[in-house]
Amino acid sequence: MAGSSRSPQARALLQQCLHARLQVRPAEGDSAAQWVEVQRGLVIYVCFFKGADKELLPKMVNTLLNVKLSETENGKLVSILDLPGNVLIVPQATLGGKVKGRSMQYHSNSGKEEGLELYSQFVSLCEKELAANSKCAEAGVVVEHGTYGNKQVLKLDTNGPYTHLIEF
Secondary structure, eight states: OOOTTSOOSEEEEEEEESEEEEEEEOOBTTBOOEEEEESSEEEEEEEEBTTOOGGGHHHHHHHHHHSOOEEOTTSOEEOTTTTTOEEEEEEOGGGGOEEETTEEEOTTBOOHHHHHHHHHHHHHHHHHHHHHOHHHHHHTOOEEEOOTTSOOOEEEEOSSOOEEEEEO
């Protein structure tokens, strides 16, 4: 994780969910809005900073999918892979904001092209990790994700605001 001597390259926020629905494309003209949704699992909000590179991604995926935050019926904490549970990945540039005066500034975020590339690779690695996990494959676990660079509407049902911030 980020040491005190260097700035983080990425920030992720983890939120358990019972159900989550994310708008990936707003309604336009005659077309209705498009949504993706997951049942019980984990919502991962992710933001990349300037200086982040693809070498960071395997460590991020390994940490986020293996951290024991999900509660089983008997109260034991397990990873999302061991639950097994669905994953919804939401690009969240606002996680990179810093307060300046009364406004938020996002100067430390990666550029749009770099951020999109890192986000796409992050999603792909998460999909591969869940597909390779036998428990997840048997349970029919899905990975859904938002659209990078778009404002998105999120509807979330959770069993508590059990939110965790992890920096890389």
